[in-house]
Amino acid sequence: MIESYRKLWSQRAAAEKIATQQDLEKYILIELNDELTHPRVRKSKEQKLELALLRIQGSDLSESEKSGLSALYKNLAAK
Numbered sequence: 456m457i458e459s460y461r462k463l464w465s466q467r468a469a470a471e472k473i474a475t476q477q478d479l480e481k482y483i484l485i486e487l488n489d490e491l492t493h494p495r496v497r498k499s500k501e502q503k504l505e506l507a508l509l510r511i512q513g514s515d516l517s518e519s520e521k522s523g524l525s526a527l528y529k530n531l532a533a534k
Contacts, residue, residue: 456476456479456523456524456527457473457474457475457476457478457479459516459520459523459524460473460479460482460483460524461473462514462515462516462520463510463511463514463516463524469482470482479527480527480531483527483528483531484531484534486503486507487500487503487504487507487528487531487532488500488503489503500532501532504528504529504532507528508525508528508529511524511525511528512525
């Protein structure tokens with residue numbers, strides 16, 4: 456999943472720093488919680504999940520990579 460995430464977010468320097476599954480989950484949770492955005496303009500977790508899933512489905516990833524990343528995002532969003 457780490458390599459799939461890196462392909463999806465190739466322009467993010469932080470994606471290259473991910474070394475473990477735990478790191479990957481941490482970065483996805485930061486993204487879903489919109490922690491890097493100013494509090495007044497943050498989107499809800501549901502909105503961020505929807506945007507991430509749209510990006511995944513519209514990417515050049517293989518179908519298995521898409522389904523794996525989508526499942527990971529959904530699982531983490533439910534926490």
